[in-house]
Amino acid sequence: MDISFALTGKGYVIVAADTTAARSIVKMKVDEDKIKVLSPHLLMAFSGEPGDTVQFAEYIERNIRLYQIRNTYALRPPSAASWIRRALADSLRSRRPYAVNLLVGGYDTSTHTPHLYWIDYLGTMSEVPFAAHGYGAYFALSLLDRYHDPEAPLEEGLATLRRCLDEVAKRLVVTPEKYKVKVVDKDGVREVEI
Numbered sequence: 001m002d003i004s005f006a007l008t009g010k011g012y013v014i015v016a017a018d019t020t021a022a023r024s025i026v027k028m029k030v031d032e033d034k035i036k037v038l039s040p041h042l043l044m045a046f047s048g049e050p051g052d053t054v055q056f057a058e059y060i061e062r063n064i065r066l067y068q069i070r071n072t073y074a075l076r077p078p079s080a081a082s083w084i085r086r087a088l089a090d091s092l093r094s095r096r097p098y099a100v101n102l103l104v105g106g107y108d109t110s111t112h113t114p115h116l117y118w119i120d121y122l123g124t125m126s127e128v129p130f131a132a133h134g135y136g137a138y139f140a141l142s143l144l145d146r147y148h149d150p151e152a153p154l155e156e157g158l159a160t161l162r163r164c165l166d167e168v169a170k171r172l173v174v175t176p177e178k179y180k181v182k183v184v185d186k187d188g189v190r191e192v193e194i
Contacts, residue, residue, distance in 0.1 A: 002034060002047030003176060005164055006103040006116050008129050009034040009157040012185040013105035013114045016161055017045045018136075018176035023035035038064045039074040040188045042106035044084070047133045048121060054128055056091075056098045060084055077106030077115035081125060089123030096119075097137055101133040107184050113187070116177070132164075139171050140164035154183065162194055 004017040014178065017159045021029035035045045036057045046053045064083075075083065081104045091098045102119040118131040130144040147160045161181065169175045181194045 001174060001176075002053075002101075003134040003168065003179075004045040004047050004101075004103055005047060005128065005132045005136065005140055005144075005161060006105050008105075008114045008116045008150060009152045009154060010150070011112070011114060012157065012183055013038075013107065013116050014154075014157050014161055014181065014183050015043055015045045015103060015105045016165070016179045017047070018134075018179040019178045020176045020182050021050065022128065023050065029189055030177060033109060035182050036061050037182075037189050038080065039068060039106075039113075041109055041184055041188055042077055042080055042104070043184055044105075045103040045133075047101045050101050052098045056100045061085065063087075063105060067139055074183070075176040076108050076110065077104070078108070078127075079119075080106065081115070081117040081119070081127075085117075085119050085121065085123055087174070088121070089117060092121075092123055100133060103133060104133050105184055107186060108110055109186065112186065135172055136164070136168045140165045142153055143167055151152070154185075158192070158194055164194070 005016040017034035021032040046057045099121050104117040118128050119125045130148045133138045
């Protein structure tokens with residue numbers, strides 16, 4: 001039961017994911033990092049089947065790093081998201097598809113704009129101002145629709161995210177205890193407390 005949220009603002013993308021690793025009714029771990037830093041200005045939150053998520057996330061991380069080594073520059077967020085979507089779509093047409101849902105967020109240093117992409121396990125991709133995956137999406141998308149401001153400063157974006165987390169804590173029967181929150185902007189990726 002993975003929950004992940006992301007939203008954009010004036011020059012930043014915030015990505016949050018719960019830290020619980022569970023299978024059926026058993027909680028196995030409470031410090032799982034479900035957000036991969038792919039490059040200095042690109043990150044990806046993943047959710048889905050436990051084995052698939054880790055394997056696919058590491059495959060994407062290594063290949064984007066390989067691209068950066070070969071070409072001496074990192075992929076921009078739109079290009080990276082398209083390549084990730086294509087890798088997921090190709091796996092769907094194989095004998096062993098990945099059951100992975102993704103939120104890919106990044107800051108384009110050449111155009112100075114934030115980008116956020118919602119990608120599901122079928123390889124569907126859409127650029128969005130805010131997104132969510134998992135059971136938390138049922139409660140948070142209406143809040144994000146109402147309170148999201150694309151021109152909001154970082155503090156206001158974090159306050160909107162806090163509203164989503166509080167709503168999930170109040171309404172969802174099995175609530176995650178902790179979330180990991182990362183921000184990507186012109187200065188790169190950093191983790192923030194919320």
